[in-house]
Amino acid sequence: xxxxxxxGHSTLDxxxxxxxxxxxxxxxxxxxxxxxxxxxxxxxxxxxxxxxxLLIIVVAGLFIGMVMALQGYTILVSYGAEGSLGPMxxxxxxxxxxxxxxxxxxxxxxxxxxxxxxxxxxxxxxLSSLEMMAIDPLRRIVAPRLWAGIISMPMLALIFSAVxxxxxxxxxxEWLGVDSGSYWSIMQSxxxxxxxxxxxxxxxxxxxxxxxxxxxxxxxxxxxxxxGISKATTETVVFSSLAVLGLDFILTALMFGIE
Amino acid sequence: MENLVEIDNLxxxxxxxxxxxxxxxxxxxxxxxxxxxxxGIGKTTMLRLMGGQLRPDSGDIRFKGESIQAMRRNRLxxxxxxxSMLFQSGALFTDxxxxxxxxxxxxxxxxxxxxxxxxIVLLKLQAVGLRGAAYMMPAELSGGMARRAALARAIALxxxxxxxxxxxxxxxxxSMGVLVKLIKALxxxxxxxxxxxxxDVKEVLTIADYIYILAEKKVIGSGTPEEIKNSDSxxxxxxxxxxxxxxxxxxxxxxxxxxxxxxxx
Amino acid sequence: xxxxxxxxxxxxxxxxxxxxxxxxALNVVNQGxxxxxxxxxxxAKFDNVGGLKDRSAIKVGGxxxxxxxxxxxxxxxxxxxxxxxxxxxxxxxxxxxxxSILTSGLLGEQYIGFQPGxxxxxxxxxxxxxxxxxxxxxxxxxxxxxxxxxxxxx
Numbered sequence: 288x289x290x291x292x293x294x295g296h297s298t299l300d301x302x303x304x305x306x307x308x309x310x311x312x313x314x315x316x317x318x319x320x321x322x323x324x325x326x327x328x329x330x331x332x333x334x335x336x337x338x339x340x341l342l343i344i345v346v347a348g349l350f351i352g353m354v355m356a357l358q359g360y361t362i363l364v365s366y367g368a369e370g371s372l373g374p375m376x377x378x379x380x381x382x383x384x385x386x387x388x389x390x391x392x393x394x395x396x397x398x399x400x401x402x403x404x405x406x407x408x409x410x411x412x413x414l415s416s417l418e419m420m421a422i423d424p425l426r427r428i429v430a431p432r433l434w435a436g437i438i439s440m441p442m443l444a445l446i447f448s449a450v451x452x453x454x455x456x457x458x459x460x461e462w463l464g465v466d467s468g469s470y471w472s473i474m475q476s477x478x479x480x481x482x483x484x485x486x487x488x489x490x491x492x493x494x495x496x497x498x499x500x501x502x503x504x505x506x507x508x509x510x511x512x513x514x515g516i517s518k519a520t521t522e523t524v525v526f527s528s529l530a531v532l533g534l535d536f537i538l539t540a541l542m543f544g545i546e
Numbered sequence: 547m548e549n550l551v552e553i554d555n556l557x558x559x560x561x562x563x564x565x566x567x568x569x570x571x572x573x574x575x576x577x578x579x580x581x582x583x584x585x586g587i588g589k590t591t592m593l594r595l596m597g598g599q600l601r602p603d604s605g606d607i608r609f610k611g612e613s614i615q616a617m618r619r620n621r622l623x624x625x626x627x628x629x630s631m632l633f634q635s636g637a638l639f640t641d642x643x644x645x646x647x648x649x650x651x652x653x654x655x656x657x658x659x660x661x662x663x664x665x666i667v668l669l670k671l672q673a674v675g676l677r678g679a680a681y682m683m684p685a686e687l688s689g690g691m692a693r694r695a696a697l698a699r700a701i702a703l704x705x706x707x708x709x710x711x712x713x714x715x716x717x718x719x720x721s722m723g724v725l726v727k728l729i730k731a732l733x734x735x736x737x738x739x740x741x742x743x744x745x746d747v748k749e750v751l752t753i754a755d756y757i758y759i760l761a762e763k764k765v766i767g768s769g770t771p772e773e774i775k776n777s778d779s780x781x782x783x784x785x786x787x788x789x790x791x792x793x794x795x796x797x798x799x800x801x802x803x804x805x806x807x808x809x810x811x
Numbered sequence: 812x813x814x815x816x817x818x819x820x821x822x823x824x825x826x827x828x829x830x831x832x833x834x835x836a837l838n839v840v841n842q843g844x845x846x847x848x849x850x851x852x853x854x855a856k857f858d859n860v861g862g863l864k865d866r867s868a869i870k871v872g873g874x875x876x877x878x879x880x881x882x883x884x885x886x887x888x889x890x891x892x893x894x895x896x897x898x899x900x901x902x903x904x905x906x907x908x909x910x911s912i913l914t915s916g917l918l919g920e921q922y923i924g925f926q927p928g929x930x931x932x933x934x935x936x937x938x939x940x941x942x943x944x945x946x947x948x949x950x951x952x953x954x955x956x957x958x959x960x961x962x963x964x965x
Binding site for chain 1: 814817818820821823824825827828830831832834835836838
């Protein structure tokens with residue numbers, strides 16, 4: 288019966304962790320917005336989290352767009368439907384691949400960096416010294432990073448989709464010979480602003496919120512030793528990736544379900 | 547002689563283990579009080595309790611007559627500006643220069659102009675002897691220098707109480723000498739009250755005005771350095787003289803050697 | 812990293828995002844929807860609208876002139892009534908025009924094919940709120956098969 292007790296213990300631990308995570312979130316968000324002081328901090332975090340992820344996002348977007356055009360072409364050409372390459376690339380990117388792949392890459396790069404940074408600040412007692420200096424670490428350290436993540440990730444996803452569509456154009460039109468006019472025009476008649484682009488953006492915002500929250504909390508809650516931080520960093524990547532994939536299913540069902 | 551901090555009947559446990567059992571202490575204003583004891587009894591925890599980062603299970607801690615436990619969050623933050631803590635690792639913010647580290651509390655809590663802040667920062671650095679290192683990054687400092695920089699930051703807002711968490715741990719004799727001199731000099735020059743948590747007996751006996759020795763969840767000895775040196779408690783004497791075996795045993799409790807190797811008792 | 816450099820880079824990041832957004836808005840998305848030109852509404856009754864949906868295209872000779880805005884059931888005759896929203900650029904369709912529900916390609920979406928009628932003396936143009944009288948419903952596969960079997964049987 289030992290394992291039964293283990294399960295119960297583990298469930299209680301996880302519930303306690305969820306409670307702490309919620310308290311941390313509320314403590315960081317519900318506060319007088321000191322815009323003058325906190326904006327420079329947030330901007331700096333947008334640089335760390337967003338701008339420094341640009342390279343991997345652009346390269347990934349480009350290659351994924353190009354691969355999709357390649358793969359899609361071989362299948363579509365057998366139905367004589369290679370003109371539909373445009374909408375295929377665009378819709379896949381805008382609805383699914385853009386939000387999800389950006390989220391997974393973001394979780395791996397920026398998420399793990401956030402966890403490690405905050406975990407190390409905890410281990411070297413920097414968070415404690417902030418508290419003793421009468422400065423709330425939730426407002427000074429956690430909040431700017433939270434907002435930076437929520438703002439940067441949708442921007443990255445948009446860039447990802449745009450670059451992917453361009454990549455698809457390069458491979459489809461320049462290389463494989465799909466007509467440039469039909470690439471864009473058939474795409475235009477299939478892609479809808481509200482349904483596809485906006486829904487994709489909504490997904491990205493949800494993912495961004497979840498990933499940033501998990502990453503920051505794992506760092507904040509980490510055991511301040513080297514194993515503790517390493518464990519926290521791995522857990523950030525694993526949990527946020529799983530959360531993203533699960534939420535993607537739920538959101539897709541809600542948004543694109545049978546009308 | 548007024549008390550700055552009063553601790554009454556404090557009991558605190560963590561993770562099922564009782565760390566303090568009904569202890570009382572007095573920190574006198576303007577004096578240097580040392581808290582000593584064997585490793586692992588939770589001396590750093592004592593400082594956190596005094597600073598309000600942890601709550602005791604029972605008992606009361608008062609700062610200038612006001613109970614810390616009863617304070618609301620905002621009041622606690624205001625009161626903390628009069629206290630300062632020097633962490634064992636220095637805890638400088640690694641992403642800014644030494645200058646910015648010391649300017650940090652000034653920029654956060656005061657509305658002074660940059661020119662005034664600059665003057666104050668350089669003066670504080672001068673007090674600890676690091677004015678020349680003002681624009682280095684914390685990663686470039688040696689351990690002793692980092693600790694001195696953290697000390698400059700701790701006195702930036704001219705607090706009334708400074709708490710030192712193991713300031714002498716792992717320092718070479720020269721750095722140790724520097725820190726000892728600084729703690730004493732600052733205490734006198736700035737009329738601070740200092741609480742030093744340490745287990746470096748030799749150093750602290752030279753600067754402390756009053757000493758508490760904590761062991762086994764209680765205060766086992768207290769008094770001026772003279773009184774402590776002449777104490778007749780064996781535990782205190784073992785501690786002061788650094789004896790390997792005594793009331794705190796050398797061997798961790800285990801079966802007798804005979805039983806382990808020969809199987810008989 | 813000075814804060815000036817950080818600010819500039821973040822600014823560039825924002826510019827890049829806006830550029831991506833514009834690229835998507837202008838080149839990728841359906842432009843018919845964004846440009847809301849002036850429109851007027853005509854109505855048509857069908858027996859069966861097949862797979863016609865809101866926002867299906869209305870085409871004259873292959874050129875999109877408007878969109879379907881609603882498909883409702885007439886309360887007396889229980890037959891579908893389709894509301895056609897047509898751009899005001901094309902306002903001179905005669906009363907003799909006909910509409911039919913066509914399919915683009917073999918498996919494609921259904922749209923309304925608008926056939927302008929003859930323009931002779933005495934025939935007026937269709938105006939806002941008019942009903943188009945000449946309509947052809949969608950082809951229903953089951954009816955076709957039934958007809959085929961029926962004619963084969965004879």
